[in-house]
Amino acid sequence: MNFLHISKEALSIALAYVGVLVGAGLSSGQDMLQYFLCFGQMGILGVVLLGILNIIFGRIIVTLGSHYQSSNHQDVLEQITHPVINRIIDITLVISCFVVGFVMVAGAGANLQQQFGIASWLGALVCSLAVIVVSFMDFEKITRILGIFTPIIVVMIMSLACYTFWDKSYDYAYLDTLAGTMEPTMPNIWLSVINYFALCAMNGVSMAFVLGGSVIRIGDAEKGGALGGTIIGLIVACAAVTLFANLDKVKDAEIPMLLIVNNIHPGVAVVYAMVIFALIFNTAFSLYYATARRFAGNNLKKMRYLLICIVAVGYICSFGGFTKLVYYMYPLLGYMGILLLVVLTVAWIQERENIIREKFLRRKMMRLLFRKYDDDYEFTAQNKRTFQKLGEMSAADTEDLKKDIKAYVEEVVEKTDDLQGYAKEKLSMKGSPLKKE
Template identity: 60%
Template sequence: MKYQHWKIAFAYIGVIIGAGLSSGQDLLQYFLCFGKMGLLGVLFLGVLNAIFGRIMVTFGCYYRADNHEEVFSQIAHPFFSRILDIVLVIGSFVMGFVMVAGAGSNLNQQFGIPSGIGALICSILIAVVAFLDFDKITSVLGIFTPVIIVMLLSITAYTFIGKSYDFAALDATARTIKPAMNNVFLSVINYYALCAMTGVSMAFILGGTVVRIGIAEKGGTLGGIMVGIIVLAASFSIFANITEVKDADMPMLAIVNNIHPWFAVLYAFTVFSLIFNTAFSLYYSIARRFSGGSTKKMRIIMIAVVAGGYICSFGGFKTLIGVMYPILGYMGVLLLIILFVAWIQKRKDIIVEKFFRRNMLRISLKKQQPDKHVTEKEKELFHSLSEISPAETDALKNDIHETTKQIMENTDDIKKYMDENLSVDDIKIQKNVNEMMDSENQKSEK
């Protein structure tokens, strides 16, 4: 429980850091092609990752989302909600098979394995992991994240410690690369919109796995910040080696091969794992969207999506990024606008709900302690808080009780835990409950 926000953060990074970022191909075509100005664009990209990482995971927690449609139906007009639903399904499928193509390129560049075979290996793994439970899946998504962070920071340190570079010459070489967009500003907006499309569905689902909004906020923010750090480190390393790697499908892998062959092997496996993470998340979000809550149906859809994605992956990784990503990025701008506007509109409600759930957890914890007595007033408050929550009432109650059990099992001093993590203002809580109940009654009368 104590490190749950880190689990969310690492899983979120695993979704975002896929074939493009961990390989460096996205960074070449979107940012480094503009030379030194492109590095400033990467810095701004990191800021957007932190802001929207927090927003997306928090919305998933607030609505206890099982798929992206459940959130969009609440925060957007039905017309825009429907458009976003279609865009995300199409976008997730397209980016999914681009990731699979990246898996093939990765194994081909490092080991000489035919790209089609590498893509097939990745596709089979995706289908197999779909038969695990979600807690295990979340663990899989985050397991390689610390590894790639250490690797990228090590590569950056190796690249710059004790060495100097002619940045004017590097800038001139970088500008010979064909850009995906016309200028840096468009690249930042377009590329982050693409990242949001990659991560939003799974970010909602990740947020929906936790009850406490504070944990979701912290996990999303940490995940976004670390994505920014990873991207910045990779960008500086590629820029310093731009002459040697500008034509490679996997620029980062080309750099690593110059450091040590065994390090390159380890990096190739790690990149493959991250590609798998992203591809799995994209396909999984599609399957969850159309499964209607049925695990069996979800797995059947997953297998069909994986098979279709494998066929489409033969378009070639580098070509697919140059052609498909800008189009998907423009489609994702609408997503960013809707998310940001909804965040401003819902911010007060989210803060209120955060303290409501804290109070529910306090009451539930009190009920589990033999030496404590839950009053009728507290029982009524627990019921009222669950009724006015944006989450489904019975599901929220069950999840509150499950979270309580986990806290009881993993905490020695319950009172200390409550004081440090579940502080509330009872008077303010009751006032907010009364206001919201009055508002609901007025709506019913109308």
């Protein structure tokens, strides 16, 4: 897969995918400590394997979303698995949203306590009340504003890694020995990698399917998902090596990354703490909202009532403490998420030929529609019938697909003078399994 020739659409999907997966958990550093760095230098190998899984499943999840043109996770799961398993995964996703939601609230309290000395229960309460207040506002605009904190935290983590290793050396044998004094969440690094990635997939799969569903060209979805997974792998690696180099200072901290920043400059730490709080709030709100929406549907009044109840129960659960909740709840959710990874893997193997066929089917529909806008070609009645027939052959909804392809073609027409040149370069039919009309 050549990332040097990636389209703007694929790059946009990659960055959006990073925003879905990179959030409060990674920026705090607690996940990395308990899942990976407690295994010492072997934990770094685990982080590398985690990066590889991000690339593989990033491609799989976003591509499946595009293949079925999904608007929610059910659009995909209904197609790729048995109704009973689908129901189990659906319930698991709801449980995951609620549990990670109250763990995030606990993290909000721990974050403000560590940086500003505010009681953890008060910080958690502020976060919980903010979730409720925003649910009565135009929260789509607010969450878009909060979205700017994702690239900020990415830049800060990568800058921390550069600062940590610039003209410095560390006693890695000592750090490896020190890691052995920490209590891991998993019995070995291999299970830790699978469990943690399954947890991440549980948290991000619903939105990742929707991201894929917004992409009409399957090739863009494949590249976007894989590139997004690659970027996530690099960010996770930067966070992990930074934490490992500072393990003697941060191994007992609730928010270890924040402690590292504090040791660099207290002023920067204040900014970092506020960014973490914004990410935690954004994650908690998104998860609680998804849980309430799952049961309330489009009934806004019912959704808000349920959200208040869910937040109240979540606030009580957050008193378990951030570090302890991560230690006990995340592995449980990870085990539940392994079923999702199995389903996705089997679906990818079984649907691979159909996905390739769908990719060329859509390309052919686009090429046919180009004739309608190209003065050198004629869009005949036969072309119109073929366009309709191809739409009916698609795995996606026929009318929705036709509408999306028309919108895509019209956008290309506005930006491109040489439609046939565009088709030859971007919509090649070489290797197509479709019969020639």
